[in-house]
Amino acid sequence: MSGTYVGLPSFPRAAQDSTKDTRLRANLTHATHTIRAKRAAAVGELADWPALRAAGAAIKDHTLRHLDHYLLQLEEAVTAAGGTVHWAADADDANRIVTELVRATGETEVVKVKSMATQEIGLNEALAEAGIHAYETDLAELIVQLGDDRPSHILVPAIHKNRREIRDIFTDAMGRWGRPAPQDLSDSPAELAEAARLHLREKFLRAKVAVSGANFMVAETGTMVVLESEGNGRMCLTLPETLISVVGIEKTVPSFRDLEVFLQTLPRSSTAERMNPYTSMWTGTTDDDGPRTFHLVLLDNGRTDTLADPTGRAALRCIRCSACLNVCPVYERAGGHAYGSAYPGPIGAILTPQLRGTATELDASLPYASSLCGACYDVCPVAIDIPQILVHLRERVVQGGQVTLRGSRTTIKPAKGHATERAAMRAARWTLDHPAAWRTTQKLATRTRALHPRHAPGHTGKAWSDSRDLPELPAQSFRDWWQQRERAASAGKDTGKGPAAGGAGTTGPGVGEGGSR
Amino acid sequence: MRVALFVTCVNDLLYPDTGRAVVTLLERLGVEVGFPAAQSCCGQPQFNTGYRHETEPLVRRYAAAFDDYDYVVTPSGSCAAMVRDNYPRIAERAADEGRDDGLAEAAAAAVPKTYELTEFLVDVLGVTDVGAHFPHTVTYHPSCHGLRLLGLGERPRRLLEAVRGLELRELEGAEECCGFGGTFSVKNADVSAAMGEDKVRHALDSGAQVLCGADNSCLMHLDGILRRREAPLRAVHLAEILASTQEEPYRPARPLPPVTTGKTRP
Ligand code: SF4
Numbered sequence: 165m166s167g168t169y170v171g172l173p174s175f176p177r178a179a180q181d182s183t184k185d186t187r188l189r190a191n192l193t194h195a196t197h198t199i200r201a202k203r204a205a206a207v208g209e210l211a212d213w214p215a216l217r218a219a220g221a222a223i224k225d226h227t228l229r230h231l232d233h234y235l236l237q238l239e240e241a242v243t244a245a246g247g248t249v250h251w252a253a254d255a256d257d258a259n260r261i262v263t264e265l266v267r268a269t270g271e272t273e274v275v276k277v278k279s280m281a282t283q284e285i286g287l288n289e290a291l292a293e294a295g296i297h298a299y300e301t302d303l304a305e306l307i308v309q310l311g312d313d314r315p316s317h318i319l320v321p322a323i324h325k326n327r328r329e330i331r332d333i334f335t336d337a338m339g340r341w342g343r344p345a346p347q348d349l350s351d352s353p354a355e356l357a358e359a360a361r362l363h364l365r366e367k368f369l370r371a372k373v374a375v376s377g378a379n380f381m382v383a384e385t386g387t388m389v390v391l392e393s394e395g396n397g398r399m400c401l402t403l404p405e406t407l408i409s410v411v412g413i414e415k416t417v418p419s420f421r422d423l424e425v426f427l428q429t430l431p432r433s434s435t436a437e438r439m440n441p442y443t444s445m446w447t448g449t450t451d452d453d454g455p456r457t458f459h460l461v462l463l464d465n466g467r468t469d470t471l472a473d474p475t476g477r478a479a480l481r482c483i484r485c486s487a488c489l490n491v492c493p494v495y496e497r498a499g500g501h502a503y504g505s506a507y508p509g510p511i512g513a514i515l516t517p518q519l520r521g522t523a524t525e526l527d528a529s530l531p532y533a534s535s536l537c538g539a540c541y542d543v544c545p546v547a548i549d550i551p552q553i554l555v556h557l558r559e560r561v562v563q564g565g566q567v568t569l570r571g572s573r574t575t576i577k578p579a580k581g582h583a584t585e586r587a588a589m590r591a592a593r594w595t596l597d598h599p600a601a602w603r604t605t606q607k608l609a610t611r612t613r614a615l616h617p618r619h620a621p622g623h624t625g626k627a628w629s630d631s632r633d634l635p636e637l638p639a640q641s642f643r644d645w646w647q648q649r650e651r652a653a654s655a656g657k658d659t660g661k662g663p664a665a666g667g668a669g670t671t672g673p674g675v676g677e678g679g680s681r
Numbered sequence: 682m683r684v685a686l687f688v689t690c691v692n693d694l695l696y697p698d699t700g701r702a703v704v705t706l707l708e709r710l711g712v713e714v715g716f717p718a719a720q721s722c723c724g725q726p727q728f729n730t731g732y733r734h735e736t737e738p739l740v741r742r743y744a745a746a747f748d749d750y751d752y753v754v755t756p757s758g759s760c761a762a763m764v765r766d767n768y769p770r771i772a773e774r775a776a777d778e779g780r781d782d783g784l785a786e787a788a789a790a791a792v793p794k795t796y797e798l799t800e801f802l803v804d805v806l807g808v809t810d811v812g813a814h815f816p817h818t819v820t821y822h823p824s825c826h827g828l829r830l831l832g833l834g835e836r837p838r839r840l841l842e843a844v845r846g847l848e849l850r851e852l853e854g855a856e857e858c859c860g861f862g863g864t865f866s867v868k869n870a871d872v873s874a875a876m877g878e879d880k881v882r883h884a885l886d887s888g889a890q891v892l893c894g895a896d897n898s899c900l901m902h903l904d905g906i907l908r909r910r911e912a913p914l915r916a917v918h919l920a921e922i923l924a925s926t927q928e929e930p931y932r933p934a935r936p937l938p939p940v941t942t943g944k945t946r947p
C-alpha cells in the first residue's frame with residue numbers, strides 16, 4: 165500500500181483523539197444514522213434479498229477460486245477489444261506503469277474518477293513526484309483534495325466535513341487549483357455543487373488523459389463497469405483521449421449476467437438507491453467513440469497472498485459498498501482516519517492487515533478495532549463474516565504463524581507487546597481447566613474484596629476505570645452459595661430459599677474436586 | 682428432563698444474584714436444576730482475543746461437565762453464542778491443523794443442548810408469563826450476541842411484557858452495541874466508553890428506573906458508567922426481574938432510583 169499512511173499511530177491512540185472531537189462525532193453520527201435508515205428501507209423492499217446476498221457471495225467465491233483462469237480470460241478479451249493489459253505486483257509497480265503511460269502521452273495533467281485502488285497505492289502522490297497533476301473529479305474527493313486532507317470513508321470520502329467546512333475549503337483553495345469559487349459562496353448544497361461543477365468543467369474539457377478504477381471487470385467480454393451518482397466519472401470516461409484504469413484483480417466477475425446481482429445489491433447497500441444514477445460500461449476502444457487508447461492495470465498488491473488464506477480470503481468478496489462502515493459503532497466514534505488506510509471501518513480492519521501485513525503497530529491494532537457486535541456482517545451484501553475474520557487476524561497478531569507473503573509460505577512472529585497477555589491467557593486456561601485452582605482464585609478474590617478499589621490500578625485497569633467504576637465483588641460466589649445450599653439440603657434443613665432439592669444427587673459436596681459424574 | 686445451569690464466570694464471581702435468580706425462576710416453573718461443579722469458562726475471552734488454542738481444553742471441559750444433562754441453560758447470550766457458534770469452528774480448525782483429540786464430539790454434544798435463558802423459557806418450556814411481579818419502569822438493551830448470533834428476537838421483550846407491574850420503556854438505538862466487547866473495553870477504552878456513554882444517555886432519556894439486559898458483562902460496563910456518573914438508573918439482569926414475585930420481591934442492595942419522565946438532562 166501507499167506510503168501516504170506510514171507512520172500513523174495505532175488505532176486506539178488515533179481513536180482517542182477522534183472520540184474527543186465533538187464536531188467530528190456529530191458529523192459522523194448524523195451522516196451514518198441517516199444512511200442506515202435509508203439502506204434498511206431500500207434493502208427491505210426486495211423480498212429476495214437473502215437470495216441475492218447468497219448469490220453475490222457465491223459468484224465472488226467461485227471467481228476467487230478460479231481467479232487465475234478468469235484473469236487470463238479477461239486479459240484476452242480486453243486485448244481483443246483494443247485495450248492493453250498491464251500486470252502490477254505491488255503499489256510501486258502500478259504507480260510506475262501509470263506514470264510511464266501518462267508520460268508517453270506528453271501530458272502533465274490527468275482527471276480522475278473516484279477510485280479506491282489508486283488511493284490504496286498512493287497514485288496521486290506518485291504522479292505529483294513525476295510532475296503530473298491529478299485532479300479528483302468526484303465531489304467528495306475534490307473536497308478532500310482541496311482541503312489537503314485524507315479520505316475518511318469509502319463512498320463519501322469527506323463524510324467527516326460539514327457544509328460550512330466545505331464552503332470554507334472551496335473559498336480558500338479552489339483558486340489555487342483552477343477556477344476560483346464564486347464570491348459570497350453560501351453553504352447551501354446547491355451552491356456548493358454548482359461551484360464544484362464550474363470548477364470541474366474546465367478540467368474535463370481540457371483533459372487528454374483520465375485515470376479510473378472499476379467496480380467490476382467482466383472476464384468473458386473484457387468490459388469495465390463503473391457505478392456512480394454524480395456523472396463526473398462518465399465525463400472522465402468518455403471525454404479524454406487516453407483512459408487508464410487501475411483495478412484490483414478481485415474485481416473480476418465471470419460473465420455479464422453476474423452483474424445482474426451486484427447492480428441490485430451495490431446501490432441499495434451503499435447509497436440506498438434502487439439503481440445508481442450512472443452505470444458506465446466500456447469494452448476496449450471503439451472508433452470515434454470515447455477514448456482512443458485504453459490501458460488496464462491489474463493490481464495485485466497483496467491480493468494473491470490474501471487469497472492463499474482460507475479464512476481471510478472472504479474479505480476479497482468486498483464490493484466496497486460501505487454499508488459496514490455506516491452501521492459500525494466503532495467507525496462512528498473513531499472516524500475513518502484512525503484506520504490509517506484507504507479502507508476504513510470494518511472492511512478496512514480485515515483488509516488492510518491482510519494486504520499490508522501485521523508488522524506495524526497500526527496494522528497489528530486494526531483487528532482489535534471492533535467490539536465484534538456483528539452489525540457489519542448483518543448488512544454486508546456479500547455476506548463477509550467480518551467478526552470471524554477479525555478474530556482470525558487477532559490470532560495471527562498474538563500467535564504469529566503461517567502466512568503467504570509475496571507468494572511464498574512464511575512463518576511470522578507474534579506482534580510485539582503481547583507477551584504478558586499471552587502468559588495471562590495461558591495461566592487462565594490452566595486455572596479454568598482445574599476447578600480446584602479456579603475455586604481458590606475465586607475465594608482469594610472474594611476474601612480480599614475489601615481491598616478492591618473502584619478505580620483499578622495499572623495500565624489496563626486505568627483504561628477501564630478512566631470512565632467506569634469497577635463492579636463490587638460480592639461476599640459469596642455463586643459456587644459457594646450453591647454448595648452451601650446443597651449442604652443445607654442434605655442436612656435436611658430449610659434454607660428459606662425455596663425447594664432446594666433441585667441439584668441434590670447431581671453434584672456432591674466435592675465441589676471443586678472435579679466433575680459431576 | 683435433566684437441566685443444568687451454566688452460570689458463566691462473570692456471574693459466578695461478580696453477579697451470583699443472577700445465578701440464584703435463574704435457579705429460583707426455573708424451580709418455580711417446576712424445573713429441577715443441577716449445577717455441575719466441573720464447569721468453568723466458555724472460553725470466549727480467550728477466543729475473541731486471538732488465543733484459540735487456549736480454548737480447546739475448555740471446549741472439552743464444557744462437554745464433559747454437562748454430559749449428564751439434556752439441557753444447559755445460561756443467563757448469558759454471549760456465552761451461549763460462544764458455544765453454539767464457535768465450538769464447531771474451534772473443532773474444525775483443530776482438525777485442519779491435525780489435532781482433533783475428541784473436540785469434534787465435544788462440540789457436537791455441547792451445541793444442541795445449550796440454551797440462553799429466554800430461549801429455554803420460550804422455546805423449551807413454552808412460557809412467556811413466568812408469574813413475575815416487578816412494579817418498576819424498565820428499558821431493555823438487547824446485547825449483540827443474543828440479538829445477532831442467537832437471534833433471540835422478541836423473546837426477552839415478550840417475557841418482560843408479561844411481568845405484572847412492569848412498565849416497558851422504548852430505548853433509542855436499542856440494537857446498537859453498548860461498547861463492552863470483552864477485551865475491546867480495555868484495548869480500545871476510549872471508543873468503548875464513548876459507545877457506553879451514548880447507550881447510557883439513551884437509557885436515561887427513556888426515563889426508566891432499570892436498564893435491563895440479558896448479559897452481565899454488558900451490564901457491568903454500563904453500570905460502571907452509571908455509577909461513575911451517579912446516574913438515576915440501575916442495571917439489572919433480566920433473570921432477576923423474572924425471578925421477582927409479589928411474595929419474594931426483587932431486593933436490590935441499594936434502593937432503585939425514582940421514575941422520571943425521561944429527556945430530563947440539559
Ligand atoms: S465488507 Fe461488505 S458491507 Fe463492507 S464495504 Fe465490503 S461489501 Fe460492503
